[in-house]
Amino acid sequence: MILPELGHWALILAFGIAILLATVPLIGAWLGDRLWMGVARPFAVAQMLMISAAFAALSLSFLTDDFSVKYVAGNSNTLLPWYYKLSAVWGGHEGSLLLWALILSGWTLAVALLSRSLPEEMVARVLGVMGIVNVGFLSFILFTSNPFLRLLTNTPTDGGDLNPLLQDIGLIMHPPLLYMGYVGFSVAFAFAIAALLGGQLDAAWARWSRPWTTVAWAFLTVGIALGSWWAYYELGWGGWWFWDPVENASLMPWLAGTALMHSLAVTEKRGLFKSWTVLLAIFAFSLSLLGTFLVRSGILTSVHAFAADPARGEFVLMLLLITIGGSLTLYALRAPAVKSRISFSERSRETFMLVNNIILVVATLTVLGGTLFPLAAEYFGKEVSVGAPYFNLMFMVLAPALVIFLGVGLSSQWKDTRPGVLLKQVPLLAVVSVPVAFVIPLWMGELTFSAVLGMFLASWLIMATVRDVQHKCGSRGWRVGWLKTTRSFKGMVLGHLGLAVLIIGATLVSNYTVEKDVRMTPGDAHTLGDWVFRFDKMDHLQGPNYLSDQGHFTVETTEGKVVGQLHPEKRRYVVSGNMMTEAGIMAGLWRDLYISLGEKLPGDEVWAVRLHVKPFVRWLWLGGLLMALGGTLAVMDKRYRFRRSKPAPQPEVSSSDASSAALPGETS
Amino acid sequence: MMAAWLMRAAAMQLMRVGLILGFTLALSVHAAVEVYDFTSDEGYARYQSLTYELRCPKCQNQNIADSNADIAKDLRREVHRLIEEGQSDDQIVDYMVTRYGDFVRYKPPFNTATLILWVGPAVLALCGVGGLFWLGRRRRQRQIPNETSLSQDEQARLDDLLSDHESKK
């Protein structure tokens, strides 16, 4: 088979095309040469074709168990089912980079195809900048992390197997979705750089960037939610967020992206905050790149990190210097120092959105600081760990501030809000939210500060959103009024409700989870909260590539009504010898019942078992999905579909103009 | 038990040499469950929160509650013992710090070295608020008819931008 070689050649060709894409159109835009600018689109198509070919070649090597390819030998095994063989393509460092490059080419292609209405210069610059990024990643793959390398001698007869943790549906989907998000921010980044290069930072630029940013953000949201869900059921600890550096690496671009999405809304609608918005666009993508560096350089300790390799770290650091350093230099030199003359008052929606932008950026920098602090401390000869207790504390302050201002912002109007309106609306939110804040925690059990705070915020946010919808519907009534609203308005409502759902889930699961480590033998029963966990028997099974101890548990209510069966497992993967726990989970909208099997204790079938009852844990991921759905709905708004006929928006829009309503974070 | 230890130790060794490709998470991630009896429920609650806030010295990045590394087991045993002996949370954390340094605390202490970590976010927020006020003041100043804050160059670019919108209308 020469398949891997073909893949390698395709990758080299893609590299060449990316270099052309990164240079010719940009020079063309600089010289004003239409022919040179015009090659951007064909190059984008060719690049996508070549990288797809490389990716297909690697996938085929996996499917056909070609263990002469070092990467395949290290990450696959003949016993693996075919779908895991396929997902093993991105199960390791090299292949996941190739996936990254594939997705970047995909986004580049999408921009090339969907940019008919854009000025030629803009298209050339945007595609050129994306080409530059891809040159960086392709050179990284080719020079340090080639997945097509062969083992010329000692070809193993079987592979070293895919990490059992990755043999899971959640992890098949998690990296592609996450990368769609990370890489998707490169579009907003490219638009920002193109605008800086061309000196045209205007409302039109914001409108072009907006849908791309929102789509990328939605992908990232789902990707993070999926990762959290996976950690919850696969790691067997029952936790859903660990503040591990790798998780932080995905949270930072998400926070910055959220800020960007809202800032773009203001820039498009009111022509404000241009400089800030450009900076956020650079910031969001830079943080995505930074995440890559943190995960792959081995500079930080993480549960999820790829094998440490300083040489690769050096290379990514160089990429960071060029892309982030370069773009920030360009920003410092070319960002408009001119303040727009558009006025807005302290009580306007603009002001509140700016406040929330600042809070989001402070949150991003807090996560960044907390993640990098141990590294800096180490430089000064101190060993410090920064973990969950620190971040939880910080977010206990930042999240409330964010939600309070979000509620106030939703109650305000563009340009200026009459003082009377805010004075009437805001107390109303509080009047409803304070009782909710006490009633729900009391109903759940103990009254704690964080539970009261969390429920207050959720209620505050839901009330503000409902009032906003009511205001929007006006006299038309709820049903007709709601149908009349634009998709972007609906998207915004959904997104904010999603955040409220997330807050409810996070608050209740962290305050009212009950868990207990117990010693159990078949026949034993243990009561936890309102549930009785009965250990029926233990099975010893053989899976396709593992041996398993499987417990059979029956859960009953305290009245003796059977609720269901749970089957926690402990697996030993034969090839790698890894031990894995598969938690037994019974999911529910109101609570999850969760059992993880621990060690076998001395005695006949005596097991250490951890039982959990986790109220509202599903709401975490439901909230994430709602947010992503909101984003998706918003980009389906009409005005993004009929771009050709649409003039660029005017920087000044009157606050009563209902026709151009918007994305998350705004209404008119 | 012994065999598992050997496997793990061997795996650690392999990792040092850099033979393991891809994720290193593989090093036996299975739930660490032990059964300790506490004389009071309060003791059990303290055990849960303490093991959650203490970092396993050997692991990649895990608290001692989740890790099933041998050292994490030992530390859990110590936490249980010290709680049952009636030691306070601070005493137990001190006990760990004496042996393993500040590294074991997921919640770093507040001192001059960590000042920036604890105060940084507040300072940033203040900068943000300050920036907002500054922006607001400038804007109000700009309402005054004769604008002197813009240089000629800046004015030219502003006009350029505005005329650009004009032409697109």
Place this chain on the structure above:
Amino acid sequence: MMRRLVLFVPLVLFAVMALLFKVMIGHDPTELDLARKGQALPDFTLTDLQNPEQRWTQADLLGKPYLLNVWATWCPSCRAEHPVLVDLAQREGVRIVGLNYKDDRAAAQQWLVKLGDPYALTLFDEEGRFGLDLGVYGAPETYVVDAQGTLLYRHVGVVTQDVWRNTLAPLLNGPAGGSQ
């Protein structure tokens, strides 16, 4: 002009961060500093590996600097470094005290019979309590202790001739340590 300068802030912050990365790249984040560095060896009373009747305390070790080597039969790296220790003890006369950590007494005795005994004496820490007081988080670990019983340094991982020559020997034979 102020405004223009403000625009450079992100670039400067990024430069600082990149510099930190540049300096720290390649360091091993998993290696832990010795918390008790510069402090006295913690108190202990342990039996001798070979002779369960014989009890040792830290006072018995004072007077001469030594290496305190943490080892166990379940630790493959310990096997890798053992010949080096034997060589150091026999050829260079280095005083090495063994700390047999969370091990089986009979297996450990066997090990020394088979592979040679480089240790002046071996402490038997079955429960790992002394190891915990010392801050041991894995085996092998090798501590440098001076004549007054002060902990000077910890090496984590296998001791090789290079590690001995470049790191351990200068500390052991340093001003506080005197001659071998």
